[in-house]
Amino acid sequence: MTPKSKATIADVARAAGVSTATAGRVLGGYGYTSEEKKEHVLKAAQDLGYRPNALARSLITGKTRTLGVVAGDIQNPFYASVLRGISNVAEANGFGLLITNSDEARAKEVHSVELLAQKQVDGLIVTPSDTRKARHLHNLKAMGMPLVLIDRAVAGLMVDRVATDNIAAAEQAVRHLIAAGHRRIGIVAELVDEESGKLDAFLARAVAGDPIESETLYPSWQRLLGYIRAHRIEGLPVDPRLTLRAGSYSALAAQAVVSRLMTTPGQPTALFTTDGTMSEGAMRALTELKLSIPQDLSLICFDDLDWMSFHRPGITTVAQPRLAMGEAAARMLLERIRGEAFPPRTVLMPAELVERGSVARL
Amino acid sequence: MTPKSKATIADVARAAGVSTATAGRVLGGYGYTSEEKKEHVLKAAQDLGYRPNALARSLITGKTRTLGVVAGDIQNPFYASVLRGISNVAEANGFGLLITNSDEARAKEVHSVELLAQKQVDGLIVTPSDTRKARHLHNLKAMGMPLVLIDRAVAGLMVDRVATDNIAAAEQAVRHLIAAGHRRIGIVAELVDEESGKLDAFLARAVAGDPIESETLYPSWQRLLGYIRAHRIEGLPVDPRLTLRAGSYSALAAQAVVSRLMTTPGQPTALFTTDGTMSEGAMRALTELKLSIPQDLSLICFDDLDWMSFHRPGITTVAQPRLAMGEAAARMLLERIRGEAFPPRTVLMPAELVERGSVARL
DNA sequence: CTGAAAGCGCTTACAG
DNA sequence: CTGAAAGCGCTTACAG
Numbered sequence: 001m002t003p004k005s006k007a008t009i010a011d012v013a014r015a016a017g018v019s020t021a022t023a024g025r026v027l028g029g030y031g032y033t034s035e036e037k038k039e040h041v042l043k044a045a046q047d048l049g050y051r052p053n054a055l056a057r058s059l060i061t062g063k064t065r066t067l068g069v070v071a072g073d074i075q076n077p078f079y080a081s082v083l084r085g086i087s088n089v090a091e092a093n094g095f096g097l098l099i100t101n102s103d104e105a106r107a108k109e110v111h112s113v114e115l116l117a118q119k120q121v122d123g124l125i126v127t128p129s130d131t132r133k134a135r136h137l138h139n140l141k142a143m144g145m146p147l148v149l150i151d152r153a154v155a156g157l158m159v160d161r162v163a164t165d166n167i168a169a170a171e172q173a174v175r176h177l178i179a180a181g182h183r184r185i186g187i188v189a190e191l192v193d194e195e196s197g198k199l200d201a202f203l204a205r206a207v208a209g210d211p212i213e214s215e216t217l218y219p220s221w222q223r224l225l226g227y228i229r230a231h232r233i234e235g236l237p238v239d240p241r242l243t244l245r246a247g248s249y250s251a252l253a254a255q256a257v258v259s260r261l262m263t264t265p266g267q268p269t270a271l272f273t274t275d276g277t278m279s280e281g282a283m284r285a286l287t288e289l290k291l292s293i294p295q296d297l298s299l300i301c302f303d304d305l306d307w308m309s310f311h312r313p314g315i316t317t318v319a320q321p322r323l324a325m326g327e328a329a330a331r332m333l334l335e336r337i338r339g340e341a342f343p344p345r346t347v348l349m350p351a352e353l354v355e356r357g358s359v360a361r362l
Numbered sequence: 363m364t365p366k367s368k369a370t371i372a373d374v375a376r377a378a379g380v381s382t383a384t385a386g387r388v389l390g391g392y393g394y395t396s397e398e399k400k401e402h403v404l405k406a407a408q409d410l411g412y413r414p415n416a417l418a419r420s421l422i423t424g425k426t427r428t429l430g431v432v433a434g435d436i437q438n439p440f441y442a443s444v445l446r447g448i449s450n451v452a453e454a455n456g457f458g459l460l461i462t463n464s465d466e467a468r469a470k471e472v473h474s475v476e477l478l479a480q481k482q483v484d485g486l487i488v489t490p491s492d493t494r495k496a497r498h499l500h501n502l503k504a505m506g507m508p509l510v511l512i513d514r515a516v517a518g519l520m521v522d523r524v525a526t527d528n529i530a531a532a533e534q535a536v537r538h539l540i541a542a543g544h545r546r547i548g549i550v551a552e553l554v555d556e557e558s559g560k561l562d563a564f565l566a567r568a569v570a571g572d573p574i575e576s577e578t579l580y581p582s583w584q585r586l587l588g589y590i591r592a593h594r595i596e597g598l599p600v601d602p603r604l605t606l607r608a609g610s611y612s613a614l615a616a617q618a619v620v621s622r623l624m625t626t627p628g629q630p631t632a633l634f635t636t637d638g639t640m641s642e643g644a645m646r647a648l649t650e651l652k653l654s655i656p657q658d659l660s661l662i663c664f665d666d667l668d669w670m671s672f673h674r675p676g677i678t679t680v681a682q683p684r685l686a687m688g689e690a691a692a693r694m695l696l697e698r699i700r701g702e703a704f705p706p707r708t709v710l711m712p713a714e715l716v717e718r719g720s721v722a723r724l
Numbered sequence: 725c726t727g728a729a730a731g732c733g734c735t736t737a738c739a740g
Numbered sequence: 741c742t743g744a745a746a747g748c749g750c751t752t753a754c755a756g
Contacts, residue, residue: 006505008733019743024735031736032741049505054480055426056733059417059748066460066481074436075446075685084437087463096481098428099461101449118416119428119458143368143411283672307669310645323437370749381727386751393752394725418749421732 007048015044027052058120066096067333068116070126072104072249077276077305078322079127082150085326086125093334095122104192104249106130113140123333127151131216146336148329153346155216160332162347164320166219169351170226170274171233173300173318176353177270178234181362182298184242186261186268187227188254188278189220191245199245203228207238223274223302242268246278254281255288262289262297269362270298276305279315294360304354314356321349369410377406389414420482428458429695430478432488434466434611439638439667440684441489444512447688448487455696457484466491466554466611472498479507485695489513493578508698510691515708517578522694524709526682528581531713532588532636533595535662535680538715539632540596543724544660546604548623548630549589550616550640551582553607561607565590569600585636585664604630608640616643617650624651624659631724632660638667641677656722666716676718683711 013023025031026041058064071079100112109129113136123146134154149161206228231238246253273279279301304319375385387393388403420426433441452459462474471491485508496516511523568590593600608615635641641663666681
């Protein structure tokens, strides 16, 4: 039986000959009801095709059982996997998922957060696009909104977060290249930042071993830091001509800088890409220039994308546990929503170096 | 100013010295208000950090400005792109997106639809996991819920839908192989179906040219039909040993059947994969067997994944406009939500054959 | 233009 | 165990 118009609790109560309070109790699963009335109500609900209106319930309880997520770009494999992890946990706990894209732009993120807050999500998972200016996130926290950060931290914002141990993972990858005999190793990274010229200053300080507040660095900067540390540990100089900045989250930008690198004297023998987008750009450049891996250039990529395992040769990568990151973030958020009050936690997930065939021994 | 507790319209009205009706009018942007009161209300709202509660508003208006989406698996590149397209249009129109995964299982889809309906989404975009049994979708339609189908149709369900012209696209791809001189062409497809043995019967009918109701066929069956039509048109026999059924949406299953195919006498000279998952499985098998493309086997894949353009050789593919499909679906849904009442539309989007280097001329 | 009142569809004390 | 009443935070007629 499927009626045209939506039945309400009042309709069901009327049909069952009980009060709306009683009907609500059996339909909502709270309070006690006699078996007899319960049956009548259930029967009436069935006949009328009753479907609870979650809005009305949420307005009273103050809970929507909905999680909000602000991802960079759901089309990107990194976010797609993280989202799937979040979704797995949300679904298992009966929560819905409201998803938006920020395209790594602060203005869009602010807008997304406002939308999700108005829709009264019970908590929010955000990949902050700006690790310094994030007043909207501070406000959210001040208002008591449960909040978990993924992939990046925000300066001064003490909330739960889950990320990859980027510095350690990049260091391990680059040391692996050095151990294979490579001495000139390139790196391609987004390194987006407002302050132009900052890269030089950063390199100078990192190479000198000056202390660097790495916690709130963007992942690509952290991975660059791991690259530099590997060089320092192994006693190798860092050649600034080998540290490539794409300047944006775009495969095209990465392709351009890698192309230039490989067609200018002083080429590296190995390349380290700092994420899936950079990896794709690098691959396009290498294909275009008909350079062979690993004969002409050894390669280690950050983030293990599907094609890297069946590509010939297999691509050696730093595998991030993307799905597990999403699941961990969702689990932490759910704990906060339940009211758990331990101090802010930072979960740094280890990345695994998966050795395949893209690194030549020199 | 960021207060701890949430301010309501009543709080703002009190602070501004007006009625809740007046405060609501300026904050909600409906009705008329004098400039003077408007200023007071805005000021008070600002001071109190007022944020509208979309739940309360929706309960009255009956509109949530939220779209529900049931995807197969948001981690899969096909769905990730489609979702991005939906998201683009939703966002541009101020709509939120509630997203769930069905994992192509009817039970999960039914559960998702129920969740989204209870949350009162204004409309639903679904990739139906069962093209025959879909009472939940019929019910939705009967209750007046705007509904758009993507990728698949449902028997007897007259609603808007957008899909790729699978038969034509597959036919074109296979004819391209035949034109290149191939006579033994394999195909790997999911071909999921309850009725075992159905493949043989289907092949027999299709090869005989019997009329087949193709509209509600699953995409993989439609693509198989295109494969068969290409053979008929070109006067080539269809060898059942070359029509591979993976039996599930899994790269592993595809890998297994392709491995068997390529290690059994009577190998094909070319292979057609019917979607991204099958393509991945096929690539794994070929890599494992160290078979070269296109020297040992020519290949055309359905759906143009990122890596196919920089793979060496480039993979010739049938490119589906995934993003545009999502955008079209969202646009159609929004029209229905606005109340437009034209008859159910079927948008069949053309797929483009992108020629790269994976097809050898024989 | 503005306010008092009713109401969206539920849940929550509170009597009985 | 059950019902009448109030109320969640808004919007919507309806007077004035």
